[in-house]
Amino acid sequence: MERTGIRTICAAVLSGAAMLPGTVAAQSVDLPTTCNPAADAAIDDGLTRLHNMMYIQAEEAFNRAAVADPNCATAQWGIAMSIIHPLWPGTPSEAETARGQAAAQRAIELPAGSDLEQALVQAAVAFYAPGLDGYRARLSAWADAQQAAEKGHAGNIDVVALAALSRLATAPRGPARAEIFAAVGDTLDALHQKEPDHPGVIHYAIHAYDNPSLKARGVPYAEIYDKIAPDAPHALHMPAHIFTRTGNWEKSVHLNDRSAKAALAQSTDIVQSHYAHAIDYMVYGHLQLGAAxxxxxxxxxxxxxDNHQVSFGGAYALAASPVRLLLEQDDWSGAAGLSPKMHSAIPWEKFPQAVTMHWFAKGLGAARAGETDTARLAVAKLKELHTAMQDRGQDYWARLTEGQILSVEAWIELDAGNTDLAVTHQTAAADLEDSLGKSPVTPGHVLPARELLGDMLASLGRAEEAADAYRATLAHSPNRARSLRALK
Structure with a gap:
């Protein structure tokens, strides 16, 4: 396929869209600093963007603050914070980390400012402290320091909101996660009552309630976030996390359309990963609506x-969306025929957890199309990727890949006539995937293992058990089209 750059795509997608729909004045924050007025204003701009997770623009704003007041430690705090990306999958690049470390060091060397500013600086500096082993350890150090800052400055909404974010970012997976998220949600609900337009409070509340058991609490926030930050691509996308949980595909598609257009309009040398992320959610929504x-x-x-931003979010979307088209429409031969070559803009060796979806789709498609040798080759590739993720400490993604391997092997066994083993493997894959849940980077697994169990049981004539599997899929992912069709 011939590739092109940002300008051609912008012209095609944004024609006739000079202004985003529903645009209103965006809300900003007001962090008191001891910096000069120009720097103080730029810091408020940067912090607003930081709360909206528009990290590139946030760093630019904090850099403006540093130019306006070279002695402003809080400007350096903002630069350091713009690198951390607490809730995003993946880790900062070496270049990003170097910028953050330099800013943190500069913040220490400058006059401390107020007690509030000093507490914020110390929190960011904790992330970059020497001797910490890996990103998770750094994130934990920042979270501890940010929560210590909260104790001393509980009356500052930005400090408390960032502490809430730190609790979300460090919450363990498993049964305790929903309980922690609910408690964080309680804090954010109270902040929202005091300041209903604060972008960080609304944003982090959506993340807190992006959980099957908490989704109803997230709907009020999902209904308003695009009004608070109408030009921020990530803010326009975020409500779709809740609408995906509730199965409201029309709203999800609409908001992600606005997000993708905003991301393109604001992209220059590279296309922000917010664009690809929104497209993946929109592709998923369209497929659930039958709009293939x-x-x-x-x-x-x-x-x-051809100039996508190199990030895990972008890599995930570029890997997931093409295979969703095939798997959601039961195009097993098409999936089996997937080329090993993936999009040239991404250095895929950096993102094994995204590459797994490509080989899972190829393996599953091959197994269901009777191409056993290709399916076994895909399993071997998945096992290589699994080892790479284990070596990198990517435990969540490695466990998901274990489920993918089990699913492909299940359909290989079914093709070989080993029915009991096939059902055992597919059941184990479904149980594993359900226990892990989905990452916020995805609207849903490219094909849920529980739904695949329903397919397998239906093919064996075990209609009642198949129906139970499809209903269980819908309990996790309401209004999924394949499960709904299977139950008719």
């Missing part, structure tokens, strides 16, 4: 861009 042609058009447009 719209989904295919979006994937074609996304793949035609």
């Amino acid at each position: 042609q719209q989904a295919e058009r979006l994937v074609t447009e996304m793949l035609a861009i």
